[in-house]
Amino acid sequence: MSLYSSTSYPEAMRMGISDARDFLESKAFDTWVKNRELEQKVQLALVGRLDGVIKAIGGLGKAISR
8 A cells, every 4th residue: 555655654554454445445546557658658668669760870879880
């Protein structure tokens, strides 16, 4: 609970299992998880494109030095 909400660790430990289950099975939490996955996909795509640019610049440097 403390990882996914603003609940402190001691407070999360005092929560009942059914409360935690209700939170993790809620539509709001499901939406949050999907949004996080989309953010990670965007970041991964950006890193992939930057990697391609860096490789192309390295190849260009090698071609110019010959």
